[in-house]
Amino acid sequence: MAIGNNSGKTRSYNRRVVLETVRLQGTVSRTEIARRTALTTQAVSNITAALLAEGLLRDAGRRRSGRGQPPIEYEVNPDGGFTIGVEIGPRFQQSVLVNLAGRVLASRTSAVDDPTPAGIGPCLRREIDALLESAGVARAAILGAGVVMPGPFGIEGLSSVGPTAVPGWLAIDAAAFLGEALGMPVLVENDATAAAVGERLHGVARELRDFCLVHFGTGIGLGLVLGGQPYTGAFGNAGELGHVTVEPRGRPCPCGGQGCLECYASLHSLAEQLGGAADVDALIRDGDPRFNAWIDIAAEKLLIMVGILENLFDPEAIVFGGRLPDAVLDRLIARIGPLPNTVSHRSGRSVPRLLRGTTGGLTPALGAAALPVFETLTPDFGAVIRARDTGGSSHARR
Ligand SMILES: [Zn+2]
Numbered sequence: 122m123a124i125g126n127n128s129g130k131t132r133s134y135n136r137r138v139v140l141e142t143v144r145l146q147g148t149v150s151r152t153e154i155a156r157r158t159a160l161t162t163q164a165v166s167n168i169t170a171a172l173l174a175e176g177l178l179r180d181a182g183r184r185r186s187g188r189g190q191p192p193i194e195y196e197v198n199p200d201g202g203f204t205i206g207v208e209i210g211p212r213f214q215q216s217v218l219v220n221l222a223g224r225v226l227a228s229r230t231s232a233v234d235d236p237t238p239a240g241i242g243p244c245l246r247r248e249i250d251a252l253l254e255s256a257g258v259a260r261a262a263i264l265g266a267g268v269v270m271p272g273p274f275g276i277e278g279l280s281s282v283g284p285t286a287v288p289g290w291l292a293i294d295a296a297a298f299l300g301e302a303l304g305m306p307v308l309v310e311n312d313a314t315a316a317a318v319g320e321r322l323h324g325v326a327r328e329l330r331d332f333c334l335v336h337f338g339t340g341i342g343l344g345l346v347l348g349g350q351p352y353t354g355a356f357g358n359a360g361e362l363g364h365v366t367v368e369p370r371g372r373p374c375p376c377g378g379q380g381c382l383e384c385y386a387s388l389h390s391l392a393e394q395l396g397g398a399a400d401v402d403a404l405i406r407d408g409d410p411r412f413n414a415w416i417d418i419a420a421e422k423l424l425i426m427v428g429i430l431e432n433l434f435d436p437e438a439i440v441f442g443g444r445l446p447d448a449v450l451d452r453l454i455a456r457i458g459p460l461p462n463t464v465s466h467r468s469g470r471s472v473p474r475l476l477r478g479t480t481g482g483l484t485p486a487l488g489a490a491a492l493p494v495f496e497t498l499t500p501d502f503g504a505v506i507r508a509r510d511t512g513g514s515s516h517a518r519r
Contacts, residue, residue: 317344
């Protein structure tokens with residue numbers, strides 16, 4: 122439950138508290154919103170009136186109940202706003218247009234000859250204009266764009282340098298550059314963080330405020346949601362999980378290290394083990410020994426990582442998600458078996474310690490599109506604390 126703040130200095134925070142309450146409840150009356158948020162009925166009336174006028178909420182009618190006139194209920198208007206998600210890769214870009222419910226209205230993919238900022242800027246602008254035109258959505262209805270690109274950001278000499286990196290972005294403020302190029306607010310994240318936000322908005326982590334998402338993408342990343350907000354570190358690089366050592370003096374890794382998690386538990390390591398792409402369903406059905414050997418080793422290394430994450434972050438749950446097929450993620454979770462004795466070991470848990478993500482093949486572009494929806498719909502608890510501490514208006518960082 123999100124608690125509102127009646128001091129009147131935190132209007133945008135309270136807007137988000139109301140939107141989050143409606144989003145989680147599905148449909149809800151003003152009285153019920155006031156009860157759940159501890160805001161005054163007057164404050165809730167003012168906020169819902171403004172949100173209705175903006176089209177972010179809509180009237181869901183009256184629910185039949187007991188005696189007397191039941192109150193009007195409200196719900197999030199799925200077409201009250203739209204966001205754009207973009208994935209920029211070394212040789213391609215993909216963009217999607219989604220509504221507030223996460224439904225894809227249009228998508229485009231095109232080859233990229235020049236993935237540097239100077240090359241991407243103008244061609245991305247053209248792509249997005251074409252995207253909006255194909256869906257018949259006006260620019261003014263766009264709440265913002267989320268962009269996913271390979272990290273790490275602003276550092277040199279680690280991990281993602283190599284064939285998966287895009288050149289020329291290290292030294293610049295990518296969000297500011299793209300915001301200028303596209304003429305709209307832009308949020309830039311790595312794929313793991315975007316996927317975690319997608320799971321919190323639309324997936325298995327809807328009700329969770331503190332969770333870790335182990336993201337099996339090109340490599341292995343960590344999406345962290347702490348206190349209801351994505352945590353990305355001081356420079357946007359928190360969660361470079363794939364290059365944490367799980368085997369001292371183990372297999373050599375392209376990053377220059379040895380025994381990194383990615384060498385044992387990534388999609389890439391699975392493909393190497395199998396000698397190329399394969400039909401995973403058939404491998405599982407037939408009990409393929411190479412596949413089973415990969416599961417055994419990957420589960421052993423992931424078990425170590427689960428223990429580390431639990432002790433470091435005390436999450437409500439750890440979610441496995443990303444591009445590994447659901448059947449493989451399920452096998453991994455089952456094979457990890459009894460979990461280590463960490464701070465997360467307690468009786469009476471309402472959520473299992475390990476969960477499989479439910480946004481399935483959520484592409485990085487779809488995860489990116491969730492970033493501005495999240496920004497619009499969910500409260501930044503830090504903002505109200507900052508406002509209280511400074512005694513003035515706050516501005517959410519993200
Ligand atoms: Zn490594």
